Amino acid sequence: MAPIRKKKEKQQQLSRCMKKKSVAKECSSQSTNVRFNKDFGQHILKNPLVVADMVEKAALRPTDVVLEIGPGTGNLTMKLLEKSKQVVACEVDPRLVAELRKRVQPTAHSSKLQIIVGDVIKADLPFFDLCVANIPYQISSPLIFKLLLHRPLFRCAIIMFQREFALRLVAKPGEKHYCRLSVNTQILARVDHIMKIGKNNFKPPPKVDSSVVRIEPINPPPKIDYQQWDGLVRICFSRKLKMLRAIFKNNKISDLLEKNYKTFCATKNQTVPEDLNFKQFVEGILVDVKLADKRARTLDLDDFLNLLLAFNSKGIYFA
Template sequence: MAPIRKKKDKLQQLSAKNVKKKSIIKESVSQASNVRFNKDFGQHILKNPLVITSMVEKAALRPTDVVLEIGPGTGNLTMKLLEKCKQVVACEVDPRLVAELRKRVQPTAYSQNLNIIVGDVIKAELPFFDLCVANIPYQISSPLIFKLLLHRPLFRCAIIMFQREFALRLVAKPGEKHYCRLSVNTQILAKVDHIMKIGKNNFKPPPKVDSSVVRIEPINPPPKIDYNQWDGLVRICFSRKLKMLRAIFKGNKIADMLEKNYKTYCATQNKTVDDSLNFKQYIEDILVECKLADKRARTLDLDDFLNLLLAFNSKGIYFA
């Protein structure tokens, strides 16, 4: 009976080790399993340690880096970042998760390296940071992108998880299905690359959509354009992205708005407006001169939009 008892004891020891190992892993991916996540805040906690490790590796952190994290949740990504950088600035809107994060970091050697901003990141004044690494609430994706890209001084790069479709729009090229105003407005300010796809089961609770991680590297120095003018032009071009530009700019609402802007510009420059000017024809002549009158927005690249903006501005037509 002794060999049977020894075998049984060994199996029990192995089982106990496995249970202990599983409990350690479970603890490492979620220290706040008793927290009820608020879907109104887009709280889907990234629980897969392999995905977290991969995001941190892709960021290529330096020991001197200050890292901005948005929506740290229970701190799974935060803890990995703290191991690699000088400081993590974590922006969290939910006071319950702020308390959980502080509780998790306080007993560690990194407690002095965490700075928590409590509030809405879109409204908050962000401090200096070298990188942004985050699994963000997806409903703030678009305003957050431009808040980051217009932040000064420029950061080195961002590794951010987005909803899959949003990520595809960020990286889309002219002529592709997802190419849109977001693609153009982002790519004029940054180099954007799709890094990896993330399935919904890597989150707790699982979202309804799959996700993707994107690398965003601001163009430094940024292009010397008036971003409000740029966005005004791009917004018009993509208002009917399947139509030719000639047809879009002939629309009464758009033509009237641009004519009003033109007259305002002339007034500020003490220029007389010719009452006989056919403004729609004036616009079309500019489009023809740029060889873009019969083009559609979904096929234009950044140089096309830049040339069009310059051509309009040189003729006294502004978009903001």
């Protein structure tokens, strides 16, 4: 029995090896005559195993519509077309659009590809079930929130980011990379780090390593005013190592919030006490929720939600 088992194992290893070589050959068949534009953040993912891993992590269904941002010469696009109902590829560079069309046109999947030519941040995105992409890193932050505020909600996104940006997305309270981006993303989605990708997996190689992150929108989303939420979080992280009581005593912050408070009172026909010490008023709210001596980098989502509710209940708003 042992020789038969070993023979089967060797056959399986050979099969896996042949599959990897086939994928590598397919990816290397792209045009090499394109000069990549650094202004567009073009770093083409050339490692077929990374491409395969990203597609596998996406858990695509045959009925899925997939959004891809920055398809480049189509290494990832080709794999997505095989597994999905449709791929909507958004590309800003007309030269790469031409390369992508040339590559997909002779295949059986050409009718499944829709190309949006232009800046994805400015584009009106259609419905999609998933987003799978190796994006230009300079659009990382605005893209995250464009996707998370898109309706209807998508199922999940598998996106490659610059490694430091990815670490900020997944950071937890008290960790080095925990910041406003962490809080604003995690209030809207569950975020998980999937894998680290070295710079040599790209052509041309970027100056930094990358990471692939899985983003799953919270459905239904929390019922909060996102402008208010971001206004509060922005203030708290303006000096994330300082205690909140010190941050809210800053003259510029205090003056802004006092102006908002007086506007609120005017709309509600409420009288503002002439002897109101606004800084003490704000500090009293912080003390009531037991956060006056806390620092933003240690607060979790519930802390920020409770703080926002406490301020709003007293007529203090952030937008």
